[in-house]
Amino acid sequence: MTASYLVVDQATGTTFGADEHKQYRSASLVKLFIALDYLESHGPDYEIPADDLALLEPMLRSSNDDAASTLWVRDGWDEIVKRMVAKIGLTDTAPPASRGKWGYTAISAADIAKTYQYIQHEANPKYRDFIMGNLAQSTKCGSDGFDQSFGLPSAVPGPKAVKQGWSGYGAAPAPGEECAETDANVLRVLRSPEVKAATAVASSGDGTTDAQDIDLTSRAMHTSGTVTADDKIVVVLTLEPTTLSWKDSADRITKLTRDVYLQSAL
Numbered sequence: 001m002t003a004s005y006l007v008v009d010q011a012t013g014t015t016f017g018a019d020e021h022k023q024y025r026s027a028s029l030v031k032l033f034i035a036l037d038y039l040e041s042h043g044p045d046y047e048i049p050a051d052d053l054a055l056l057e058p059m060l061r062s063s064n065d066d067a068a069s070t071l072w073v074r075d076g077w078d079e080i081v082k083r084m085v086a087k088i089g090l091t092d093t094a095p096p097a098s099r100g101k102w103g104y105t106a107i108s109a110a111d112i113a114k115t116y117q118y119i120q121h122e123a124n125p126k127y128r129d130f131i132m133g134n135l136a137q138s139t140k141c142g143s144d145g146f147d148q149s150f151g152l153p154s155a156v157p158g159p160k161a162v163k164q165g166w167s168g169y170g171a172a173p174a175p176g177e178e179c180a181e182t183d184a185n186v187l188r189v190l191r192s193p194e195v196k197a198a199t200a201v202a203s204s205g206d207g208t209t210d211a212q213d214i215d216l217t218s219r220a221m222h223t224s225g226t227v228t229a230d231d232k233i234v235v236v237l238t239l240e241p242t243t244l245s246w247k248d249s250a251d252r253i254t255k256l257t258r259d260v261y262l263q264s265a266l
Contacts, residue, residue: 001252002218002239006109007264008117010231016264017109021092023214024237026105027165027204028063029222032115032131033084034071034102035060039127040087041075055195060134063164064143069202070195072102077202081105088118096205103167103204106214109235112224116233120226135161135225140179145172147179150250151223152234155258162225167206169219169246177246215239221249223257234261 004024006017035056042048048056055071058064072080078095085093092108119128136159142148148164173179205216218239226233236257240249 001256002215003236003253003256004109004238005236005256005260006113006233007235007260008113008233009264010117010120010233016260020110020113020235021108022237023092023094023106023108024222024239025103025167025205025214025216025220026107027103027167027220027222028065028068029107029112029163029165029224030081030102030105031059031063031068032112032119032163033080033105034068034075035131035134036115036119036123036127037075037080037083038071039130040083040123044124044126051192056130057134058143060131060163061137062139062141062143063148065204066143066195066199068102068204070198072202073198074194084115088115090114098205100202101205102202103165103206104214104216107237109237112235112237113233116224116226116235132161132226135163138162138164138225142179145178146246147173147177147250150221151236151253151257152225152227153223154254155223156227156234156261159228160225161228162223164224165220165222167204167220168217168242169206169249171206173246218242219244219249221253223253227261230265232261232264236260 004019004022006020008015055067059067078099081095090111093111094106096104140149222237224235238253
């Protein structure tokens with residue numbers, strides 16, 4: 001495993017981390033940028049239409065890729081990342097080399113932690129409540145059938161707001177590793193012509209190669225979020241060999257996250 005992590009105690013300002021500025025491909029953690037950019041661009045008085053809620057909510061809660069592709073294309077592709085880098089003051093984050101592959105955005109544990117800090121303490125409270133409220137309703141199953149309860153949800157007890165990311169495991173879980181759950185409330189929107197068209201031209205990037213100075217070959221599994229009880233931000237980014245199964249990867253990042261969280265309290 002290649003791993004980087006950062007825990008931020010927001011009550012004391014202390015941090016506990018390792019290699020927190022190392023760049024990784026974002027996988028679905030870029031969806032934090034997509035959601036925040038959407039809210040920032042429309043303003044706090046904007047009433048989100050039902051069709052857009054049916055994209056934003058499953059994207060944040062269940063990591064829906066079709067929803068992310070739709071918003072990515074509609075709101076400016078890689079310009080989303082550039083705006084968020086400037087807005088938040090990120091130092092390790094960069095757009096994907098190929099603008100259609102949002103999951104190949106470069107990130108670091110430090111920048112994701114800084115993004116959570118911005119959402120909670122600098123962004124408009126309406127944006128904070130919307131994003132963190134949806135992350136607090138993170139589902140056990142992702143929209144693609146993968147079990148996204150690895151890492152922070154399983155390693156730390158109590159209420160949390162969580163965003164997960166993974167890349168390199170294929171479009172669907174291997175037999176026996178499914179976590180099936182139908183996102184019935186958004187099927188109408190996700191089958192719309194707009195969503196189908198966006199999905200055809202934008203993707204997480206899985207299954208392809210690209211010219212960028214980050215590892216796009218190893219399997220990536222990331223866990224991030226906030227722990228309500230002690231007001232901590234936890235970000236753990238990992239890369240695994242392509243021979244490792246989903247379950248084994250999930251077990252490893254969960255153990256690492258538990259160890260990092262416990263060590264941060266010492």
